[in-house]
Amino acid sequence: MDQKQIAGLLNEMTLEEKVAQLLQLTAHLHEGAEDKGQITGPKEEMGVTAEMVNASGSVLGLSGAASIIALQKSYMEKSRLGIPLLFMADVIHGFKTIFPIPLALGCSWDLGVAEKSAEIAAKESAVSGIHVTFAPMVDLVRDPRWGRVMETTGEDPYLNSLFARAFVRGYQGSNLAEDKDRLAACVKHFAAYGAAEGGRDYNTVDMSERQLREYYLPAYKAALEEGCEMVMASFNTVDGIPASGNEKLMRGILRDEWNFDGVLISDWASIREMIAHGAAEDDCEAAYRAIRAGVDIEMMTPCYVRHLPQLIESGRVDEELIDEAVLRVLQLKNKLGLFENPLRGADPNRERELLLCREHRKAAYEAAAKSCVLLKNNGVLPLKPESRVALIGPFADHEDILGWWSCVGEKEDAVKLGPALQERFTGKLSVTAGCGIDSMTAEQLEAATAAAREADVLVLALGEASDMSGEGGSRTDITLPEAQLELVRQLKRLGKPMAAVIFNGRPLDLNGLFDESDAVLEAWFPGTEGGAAVADILTGSVNPSGRLTMSFPQSVGQVPVYYNAFNTGRPMDPSKTGERYVSKYIDSPNEPLLPFGYGLSYTTFDYSGLTVSSDEMSAEQPLTVNVTVTNTGARAGVETVQLYIRDAVGEVVRPLRELKAFERIDLQPGECRTVTFTITEEQLRYHHSDLSFASDPGLFQVFVGPNSRDTLEGAFRLI
Incomplete structure (x- = not known):
């Protein structure tokens, strides 16, 4: 028409x-309607x-x-x-x-x-x-x-x-x-x-x-x-x-x-x-x-x-x-x-040909593999092929990994972690629940402890049920359920190297898990092919490359905690811990446990040689920022190079830093690459007190690094 x-x-x-x-x-x-659909209810309530x-x-x-x-x-x-x-x-x-x-x-x-x-x-x-x-x-x-x-x-x-x-x-x-x-x-x-x-x-x-x-x-x-x-x-x-x-x-x-x-x-x-x-x-x-x-x-x-x-x-x-x-x-x-x-x-x-077809599952696998974020690793991951591994936890053999709003997806179609790891791991692997998502029996704990004693490395599969997040799933306590934290405490006593994989729908308060574990992999709710992707990361055939897009708090009492916050008139000096009348908590650091942009890899990257092409820029003349990134580890990996800017003085107070650009680069061992970012005046604009959208002349700081916290610095002036 x-x-x-x-x-x-x-x-x-x-x-x-x-x-x-x-x-x-x-x-x-x-x-x-031959089918009642996904949502039903009494017609009388509608009044139509x-x-x-x-x-x-x-x-x-x-x-x-x-x-x-x-x-x-x-x-x-x-x-x-x-x-x-x-x-x-x-x-x-x-x-x-x-x-x-x-x-x-x-x-x-x-x-x-x-x-x-x-x-x-x-x-x-x-x-x-x-x-x-x-x-x-x-x-x-x-x-x-x-x-x-x-x-x-x-x-x-x-x-x-x-x-x-x-x-x-x-x-x-x-x-x-x-x-x-x-x-x-x-x-x-x-x-x-x-x-x-x-x-x-x-x-x-x-x-x-x-x-x-x-x-x-x-x-x-x-x-x-x-x-x-x-x-x-x-x-x-x-x-x-x-x-x-x-x-x-x-x-x-x-x-x-x-x-x-x-x-x-x-x-x-x-x-x-x-x-x-x-x-x-x-x-x-x-x-x-x-x-x-x-x-x-x-x-x-x-x-x-x-x-x-x-x-x-x-x-x-x-x-x-x-x-x-x-x-x-x-x-x-x-x-x-x-x-x-x-x-x-x-x-x-x-419809019968397309739904859950091989091509679609392959794409879901790739997405899951790229979305997992390695939060900590003290040499435990990837698992060594000759190790004896005990996979323990409610998500060791659980299909509830799709997450809320999974449309017509069915849990039964999801690849579970336990079977996927069995297929891929060449060493000895035992699988046991240890506890439910929010409950534990003596028999479960006894079986988990027995399996752990026979193992060289423990992998804990923990997290939230899918209905603990999503619409209507707000929580004041965002730690893992107590039954799972008790499992962590009990297994920690054995003194074995311990890696944790967490399945969840939100950033968590990781108290009771992060410090107790030698490695932590954030899997989120990874979808239909999630178990396969996580298993490949654990065994090392996939090198994790995900980076956080939300900060993880030290505790829920910090919330909201986010990277692009304003400074205060009394900012805390970390070197002066005894000062009272500054903006700080007396029982916690100000900083999140894990910052925006954070994530580890099975290799390491070094940043060096940050240069800014000019000390001054104008609306007509952009400038470039260069940084050299080197893969200093023993295997290929993907690094997400992030550029942040701070407007040092504005008509309205500006955040301590703001993400302005990023680039994902794939580097072989020993390979180095110069990453170049172009900064324009348009990127420096913001809403002023009268809601006009413009930039301010003056000093700007530039930060480049692997996350919003660990960066190299430069500067320029907008004229």
């Missing part, structure tokens, strides 16, 4: 048909009529080519104007083939891996009938207590923005209408959901507009600049106003300032939740606020379908607002080619 035909279709629609296009419901509410349901514009949570074909055909038979349904789903880190959680993918620092993971997720979803994914989630997060930290790529706005673009490219490709193996992407959650107070899901967000623009908005904007078709409103308040009814945020910034003309959808029931927030008296007021804010589709509450017609009849809402919203929905359906082919890419035969 062309735009004239779309406009003509809109003119033919009745008001009730228009409003129905703005309603999204789960599949079980629809007549003709059969007519409303049968005319609604989109479906949430249904997948499977046969099921979607059946529902689409049934719907089209009843549709007066032949307007097809949109099918949407939470395809977060894979569809059937599950990739590492997004936080883990971020730790790969490999944008190609992220893009490929989204491309494969799109292909599996599209052939199964899905049109839109509610991804990427690009919320910047500094608080690991929040369960949904597993969906983000970390604490840095620059890196998050790069990954946002990569995910959008992977999901959407370059031509949605013709490429039936792609999905429309929906960036979320707009805005600043990752800053919920106390790390508690759905909680209040309150910050200055300057803070919002400087740190939290860039990744959403980057996704939209990459062509992302949809935006999802967040659950939280922004400046005291729920996002779903926030005109300044949605109309002012998203629509008017950023010129976004795609579809804006509420999160699950978030329009009606304005009542609980105290921002609307009833469903009618919630509908009024949301449509004025520019929310096009209401997910899973009936405020629009029940009240927009009367709001228009009373004159409180102009029908033009409804027409704008419906037009955006119709345009998205047209971009996806649904008017010409309502079934789009849904194909049961091809």
Whole structure:
């Protein structure tokens, strides 16, 4: 259809048909749905009529080519104007083939891996009938207590923005209408959901507009600049106003300032939740606020379908607002080619061929191998082939490694660590649980102790159950469960070399594990091929290359702790530990246990010869920073060279350092390479107190190194 035909279709629609296009419901509410989908519940709770349901514009949570074909055909038979349904789903880190959680993918620092993971997720979803994914989630997060930290790529706005673009490219490709193996992407959650107070899901967000623009908005904007078709409103308040009814945020910034003309959808029931927030008296007021804010589709509450017609009849809402919203929905359906082919890419035969195919599993393996981060290693890893090894812990033979939001992935398809290590390890290997995730029996401990006594090296497979993170998975205690810490204490008494592998969805407080272990490998929730990837790292056929994109705290009491913080008027001098009236804790270091960008390898790298091409730069004349990196170890490895900058004096206080560029390089033993970064004036800009975006002349410091802490330094002046 062309735009004239779309406009003509809109003119033919009745008001009730228009409003129905703005309603999204789960599949079980629809007549003709052969499958109830991933989400079900009593129809009575919705308060919508059969007519409303049968005319609604989109479906949430249904997948499977046969099921979607059946529902689409049934719907089209009843549709007066032949307007097809949109099918949407939470395809977060894979569809059937599950990739590492997004936080883990971020730790790969490999944008190609992220893009490929989204491309494969799109292909599996599209052939199964899905049109839109509610991804990427690009919320910047500094608080690991929040369960949904597993969906983000970390604490840095620059890196998050790069990954946002990569995910959008992977999901959407370059031509949605013709490429039936792609999905429309929906960036979320707009805005600043990752800053919920106390790390508690759905909680209040309150910050200055300057803070919002400087740190939290860039990744959403980057996704939209990459062509992302949809935006999802967040659950939280922004400046005291729920996002779903926030005109300044949605109309002012998203629509008017950023010129976004795609579809804006509420999160699950978030329009009606304005009542609980105290921002609307009833469903009618919630509908009024949301449509004025520019929310096009209401997910899973009936405020629009029940009240927009009367709001228009009373004159409180102009029908033009409804027409704008419906037009955006119709345009998205047209971009996806649904008017010409309502079934789009849904194909049961091809679905059977593609889902969990060898090529997709291979890509999931590569992503998992690149996402693991070696946090500590005192010579225990990789395992020596002749060693006797005891693999002990609840994840030694556990399939719960997919993580939250694993769509239609099944734990039974996951490669478990124990069997994978058995296949690869040539020495003697015993496998025992030792404890459950949060419980221990005397028999389990006795079996683990007996196995440990017979071993030369202990490998502990520990972590969180997948439902201990994810949506609704906020925690105040982010240590490992006590049963696992007790297992560590008991095995430590044997005096054997001990390596720990942790499976989890957030940065943890590693007290009780980090100091007690000789090596620690952060595996995150690594997905379908996770056990194979971790086993190959343990045995040394893969050299770990992941780097943290969130700082790990010394304890939860430090939270939020992040690398790009401001200095204070009374900064602590580490050499003067006795000073009291400075910004410090009296019972803990200020610094995190492990900083942003940190990660080890089975080889070592040396940085030397940092040079800045000029003492001065201007807007017209960029400068370059050079550093030589040498592989000083005995095996090939990948190093992520990171460039940070500090604006020494600004009109607004600037962070101690900010990531501005990075490069992943592969070096053979003894090989050295000069890495060159170009710095432009544009990279030095920030939001001033009046919200203008500009740079300040003056001194800038340059830091280059393997992480945000251990760096070489240089300087220049902007004139």
